[in-house]
Amino acid sequence: MSDATRLTPAQILASYDGRPLRIMEVCGTHTHEIFRLGIRKMFPAQVELISGPGCPVCVTPVGFIDEAIWLAEHGATITTFGDLVRVPGTSGSLATARAAGARVQVVYSPLDAVDYAREHTDEQVVFLSVGFETTVPASCLAAKQALDEGLTNFSLLTANKTMPNAYAALRDSADVFLYPGHVHAIIGTALCEDLVAQGVSGVLAGFTAKELVTALAVAVAKGATGEPFFVNAYPRVVRPEGTPQAVALIDELMEPCDTEWRGLGVIPQSGLKLRDKFAAVDARRVFNMPAIEGRANPACRCGEILRGSCKPSDCPLFGRVCTPQHPVGACMVSGEGACSAYYQYGGDML
Ligand code: SF4
Structure with a gap:
């Protein structure tokens, strides 16, 4: 490989001639931006970019969609971000349930769902809480707001995920992880440092073209050595301590649980569920929902x-x-x- 100290990040990527490397971008936004910006075209053949499980909609299992449809069929008004409406369940989606008469409302934030509940006190409103540490605080905030206002018609159906044990489950899938900047803006960098001690390498990346190319150049330059490493290439946003207030809010309302990831199966302690004292905003308990197991289309990979x-x-x-x-x-x-x-x-x- 050329002398990296005299090259731009783009030149480091283009001129890499070291050992074969598999770099997994864990974050769905990174996947999207790397494609949109044409960054894949800068890579030599021996560097493989792998898309990982960082898209919250993608990792949400079929059974969760079936649960949401079950709730809609049992009188709930489902409030959700738009993408989830079209995700296929075992037989049909929320879109097909809506076409058959179910109430499904697209909202832009969990607090919008609380607003809807306040304005429709004759409906039981359920917000579909999916996503990682980035989005969980907003769901927690909405649940607290509903409780503080004394609303008895708002609850969460949770399928939230956390990254630590997912990295462990994926460790053999990649040589270097491109860590999701917005997750670590919440949880900080201690986990990444711990992973280095376990032999797992990674670079924390931002989302602009310059940040992504820089992070990927670091990934190949450091990855070439074969020594475990961690570099925070997104220091303008990610601080070592993360965002303690957001972590405290999550911890107040939720606790770790085993959870199913589409494609990865059940990963122990990689999910979040509402604590017992918040049962009043837990849709599974409010509706006494039975266990529901989904079946993915066997042709889908x-x-x-x-x-x-x-x-x-x-x-x-x-x-x-x-x-x-x-x-x-x-x-x-x-x-x-x-x-x-x-x-x-x-x-x-x-
Ligand atoms: S069916 Fe194939 S192309 Fe479609 S989502 Fe599944 S894996 Fe992707």
């Missing part, structure tokens, strides 16, 4: 894609049967999903 073991273009349905207009799996629904990114920007990379 989202699971393998999320594990980094195949690419969207390896799926026989990609672009033929499965498109953003007619998605078969979650990875084609979400704008952050790998299949969607390949479909929109993949072009000559397929």
Whole structure:
């Protein structure tokens, strides 16, 4: 490899001639931006970029969609971000449930769902709380607001995930992780330092073209050595201590639990559920919901894609049967999903 000290980050990427490297971008927004900005085209053949399980919609299992449909069919008004409406469940989606008469409202924040509950006291309003440490504080804030106002018609259906044990589950899938900047803006960098001690390498990356190329250049330059490392390449936002107030809010309302990830199965203690004292805003308890197990379409390869073991273009349905207009799996629904990114920007990379 050339002398990295005299090269720009883009030149470091383009001139890399070291050992083969697998870099996994864990964050769905990174996946989307890397495709949109054409950064993949800067990579030499021996560097493989793998899309990981960082899209919250993509990792949400089929059973959760079935639970939301069950609630809608039992009188709840479902409030959710738009992507989840089109994600297929075992038989149908929230969109098909809505077409059949269920109440499904798209909102732009959990607090919008509280507003809806306040204005519709004759409806039981459930907000679908999915996503990682980045979005959980907003769900917690909404639940607290509803309780503080004495609303008895608002609850959360949770499928929230946390990253620490997911990294452990994925450690053999990549040589270097591109860590999600917004997750670590909340939880800080201690986890990344701990992972180095376990032999796991990673770079914390921001979201602009310059930040992404810089982080990827660091990943190849340091990854070439084969020595475990961690570099915070997003210091303008991620502080070592994270955002303690947000962590405290999550800890007040929620506790760790085992949870299912699409494609990765159940990862112990990688989810968050509402604590017993917040049962009044836990939709599963409010509605006394039975255990519901979903079944994914066996032709869909989202699971393998999320594990980094195949690419969207390896799926026989990609672009033929499965498109953003007619998605078969979650990875084609979400704008952050790998299949969607390949479909929109993949072009000559397929
Ligand atoms: S292209 Fe569609 S069916 Fe194939 S893995 Fe992606 S989402 Fe699933």
